[in-house]
Amino acid sequence: MNIAVDQAARRDRMAVLARCSTERLNSLWAKLGLQPAHTPLRGPEAGLVMLRGRIGGTGEPFNVGEATVTRASVTLEDGSVGHAMALGRDHAKVRLSAVIDALCRNAEMAARIDAELIQPMRQELEVADETRRQQTAATRVDFFTMVRGED
Amino acid sequence: MYVAVKGGEAAIDNAHRLLADRRRGDRSVPALTLDQITEQLAIGVDRVMSEGSLYDRRLAALAMKQARGDLIEAIFLVRAYRTTLPRFGHSEPVDTGAMLIERRVSACYKDLPGGQLLGPTFDYTHRLLDEDLEGDPQVETGLQRGGIQEPVMRVADILDQEGLIEDDGAIDPALEPGDINQTPTEFPMSRAMRLQSLSRGDEGFLLALGYSTQRGYARSHPFVGEIRIGEVDVDVFMPELGFAVPVGRIQVTECQMVNQFKGSAKAPPQFTRGYGLVFGQSERKAMAMSLCDRALRAEELGEDLVAPPQDQEFVLSHCDNVQATGFVEHLKLPHYVDFQAELGLVRTMRAEYEQCTGEAVLETREAAE
Structure with missing residues (x-):
């Protein structure tokens, strides 16, 4: 598989796993009926990342403040390694995300997981974003001009 | 000579127990949940996150609850918690x-x-207290406007x-921003x-x-x-x-x-x-x-x-x-020895002052006579 395509797919999957709710992830995972044996390589462990912004929005980077993150790495019995990192301190979710990442090293399994787990969650997150966008749009000011005088 | 003074252990324990009691308040009133704080006191939570310099809403809410709503105390708690976690690295600059x-x-x-x-x-609100919020009125969800944005x-x-x-x-990619921590x-x-x-x-x-x-x-x-x-x-x-x-x-x-x-x-x-x-x-x-x-x-x-x-x-x-x-609050902690030293100093200065003014009064009197 093309490395760039594989990397992009992995990144997209990680983006969904990092943002999804734990309950939703657990329920979709349960439906998949997978119980792969795995050993922890690292974590799950909570720590900090320093969040950066840019001066003026697009200039030099600066440190804004830290955030809690949790990271985990696991190995499956076939030797596949999975990694995960997400904001917050939800160890169980991040461990499961790392297992999912490891399973997706296998192209067939990745296709199944994408279809049954990642895609539904991505869609729900997109719907939630769209609702936000539309709620914000409803507060947009529509200016009108009052014409006064004769001209 | 320096004499160490000990004591207050029981008083401190009891004070902390009393603090916990007062923090909980009237037991017939339901305890606040962290979800209630993050959802309904969100802007206070955000202040604790930003001044605590730690992005974690739930921790900020916990700190607010523990600090009885004292935001600076909550910020202090968050800052202290931060020091217990390892730093994994930094993010890419957010866009x-x-x-x-x-x-x-x-x-x-x-x-x-x-x-x-x-x-x-809050802009354009009339800043009138809404007495309905004494209860839990039904609140409508925000309107939505579709179309291309x-x-x-x-x-x-x-x-x-x-x-x-x-x-x-221009951005110098080699330049690392300094970190005040x-x-x-x-x-x-x-x-x-x-x-x-x-x-x-x-x-x-x-x-x-x-x-x-x-x-x-x-x-x-x-x-x-x-x-x-x-x-x-x-x-x-x-x-x-x-x-x-x-x-x-x-x-x-x-x-x-x-x-x-x-x-x-x-x-x-x-x-x-x-x-x-x-x-x-x-x-x-x-x-x-x-x-x-x-x-x-x-x-x-x-x-x-x-x-x-x-x-x-x-x-x-x-x-x-x-x-x-x-630094301001440390002033209320025991400064007994420092104060004793200053007290001694002021007593000496006062005695010298009184002696001088006494002599001056005497001199003036003598001069008048």
Whole structure:
């Protein structure tokens, strides 16, 4: 598989796993009926990342403040390694995300997981974003001009 | 001779037990849940996150509950917690241009691309107490407006097309921003470190300083170029993967303050900018931060240093409320020995004074006779 395509797919999957709710992830995972044996390589462990912004929005980077993150790495019995990192301190979710990442090293399994787990969650997150966008749009000011005088 | 005095252990234990009792209050009133605090006191939670310098809503809510709503105490708790966790690294700089916008206003342009999006604001409310909120009235959800939405352009980019506003300058990729957590404070401080310091600075202190710049202490003619509030993606580079991984989203408030600038030997007359970026929905803080950031650029822009907001050492050494409260509040701790020493000194001085005035009175009397 093309490395760039594989990397992009992995990144997209990680983006969904990092943002999804734990309950939703657990329920979709349960439906998949997978119980792969795995050993922890690292974590799950909570720590900090320093969040950066840019001066003026697009200039030099600066440190804004830290955030809690949790990271985990696991190995499956076939030797596949999975990694995960997400904001917050939800160890169980991040461990499961790392297992999912490891399973997706296998192209067939990745296709199944994408279809049954990642895609539904991505869609729900997109719907939630769209609702936000539309709620914000409803507060947009529509200016009108009052014409006064004769001209 | 130094005599160590011990005691108070039982009193301290009992005081803490009483504190826990008072914190819980009337047991017939249900205890607050962290979900209630994060959902319904969200802006207070955001203040604790930004001044605690730790993005974690649930921890901020826990700190507020434990601190009985004393926000500075809660910020202190969050700062202390931070020191217990290892640092895994840093994020890629967040892209506020790609924000999922919840609010965006500009005081400079009426019809700017993307429009004026008021979002969930207190502006234009009448500041009348709503007695219905004594109960739990049904509240409608926000209205939605469909259709295609324009991209929400940055205001700085609009002015930039005419060259009338300073740009953010070239980026040196080798340059690492300093971190005030890991470097001893030295002045002058880089703008990157000043912004870090201001972003976690006390809202009240920065607000008052920003206000003073408007009233004439440091000449500034600010306009809100843009305020935007919303969520941005956070990416963290993972060496084991070799690429930056999305780890979730954070809510931030960004303020671009636009200021008049008459120009200098090096720069033509143009608008300059002050910048504010704060965790959560923290509009007042982001505005105050951008005013202070601009005032602190006085030296760089060749302006006269005439007022406290332009003085780096004054602003940055005093804007941290954990430091400030630590030093002010330590005054109430036992200073028995120090005070005894000063008491002895004042007694001696008083005796000398009385002896002198006594002699002076005697002399005056003798002179009169």
